[in-house]
Each structure stands twice: as structure tokens, then as C-alpha cells.
Amino acid sequence: MSLGAWLRNHPAALERAYLFTHRLFERLDPLFARMGYERAERLVRWPEELGKKLVFDCRMCGQCILHSTGMTCPMTCPKNLRNGPCGGVRGNGHCEVKPEMRCVWVEAYERSRAMPRFGDEIALIQPPVNRRLQGTSAWINMLTGVDARTPRGWEMGSQA
Numbered sequence: 001m002s003l004g005a006w007l008r009n010h011p012a013a014l015e016r017a018y019l020f021t022h023r024l025f026e027r028l029d030p031l032f033a034r035m036g037y038e039r040a041e042r043l044v045r046w047p048e049e050l051g052k053k054l055v056f057d058c059r060m061c062g063q064c065i066l067h068s069t070g071m072t073c074p075m076t077c078p079k080n081l082r083n084g085p086c087g088g089v090r091g092n093g094h095c096e097v098k099p100e101m102r103c104v105w106v107e108a109y110e111r112s113r114a115m116p117r118f119g120d121e122i123a124l125i126q127p128p129v130n131r132r133l134q135g136t137s138a139w140i141n142m143l144t145g146v147d148a149r150t151p152r153g154w155e156m157g158s159q160a
């Protein structure tokens with residue numbers, strides 16, 4: 001078993017690590033604002049990618065919702081589903097697309113049950129992922145609020 005897989009099976013510890021990192025970034029926010037978020041992005045992106053790739057097999061979507069999905073990256077679902085499983089989950093809990101792999105959402109649900117603080121957030125409805133943020137730092141996007149903003153052109157009746 002890889003280190004990442006082992007860690008993902010200890011979601012309560014990952015939840016504490018998430019809380020710690022979240023508080024750390026909130027404290028660093030004034031510094032990032034002073035130096036400029038673009039520069040901060042260049043500084044933060046590579047260690048974020050390295051660490052999250054190792055632990056979560058992160059795909060750098062730029063809109064991290066790990067703490068709401070049982071510390072299981074929804075972008076590792078072959079269909080990139082962010083609101084629960086498709087209708088194709090096999091009887092043994094494996095993926096319709098990759099039969100050798102357990103369904104990401106079966107794992108996400110199981111792990112969420114071991115997360116006292118954010119576990120119930122698995123029931124939240126997530127907005128569509130903004131593909132324009134692909135490859136950017138989710139931590140910086142969280143600080144600037146761009147990850148929570150509805151992109152221009154997505155509103156009903158508007159033109160891109």
C-alpha cells in the first residue's frame with residue numbers, strides 16, 4: 001500500500017492537518033496580499049501540488065473540496081463527479097469505468113464517517129468545477145475567493 005493510500009485511510013488525522021493548514025494560510029493572507037497573489041501563487045503552487053499529489057493523487061483543479069468529500073479527491077473519479085457516485089457503481093463497490101478500482105465515492109463516504117468536524121459536509125451540493133482554475137493553487141484561490149465566485153457567463157441568460 002502506498003503512503004498516500006495509507007494516509008487517506010486515516011481521514012481524522014488528515015482532517016486535523018487540513019484545519020491546521022487552513023488556519024496557517026489565513027494567518028499568511030495579509031502577507032500574500034502585500035506581496036501580491038500572483039507572486040504568492042508562484043510560491044505556493046508547487047509545494048501544494050507536490051504534497052497533495054503524494055497524499056491525494058491531486059489533479060490541481062484549483063477548487064479543493066477535499067474536506068467535504070471524506071478527504072478523497074473527487075477529481076480522481078474517472079467521470080470527475082463532485083456530487084456523489086454515478087449510477088454505475090458495481091455491486092462490489094467498484095467503479096463502472098475502471099472495474100479494478102473502488103468507487104471514489106464509496107471511499108469518500110466511508111472516510112467521511114470517520115471525520116468528526118467536516119464529515120457531514122459530504123451531503124453538501126457542490127457547484128460545477130470551474131475549469132479555468134485548472135492548474136492553479138486552490139489555497140490561493142480560497143484566499144482570494146475566486147474559487148467561490150460564479151464565473152462570468154455562467155449566469156442564466158448571460159453571454160460568455
Ligand code: SF4
Nearest residue numbers: 058059060061064073
Ligand atoms: S479537489 Fe482539486 S485541488 Fe483538491 S485534491 Fe482534488 S484535484 Fe486537487
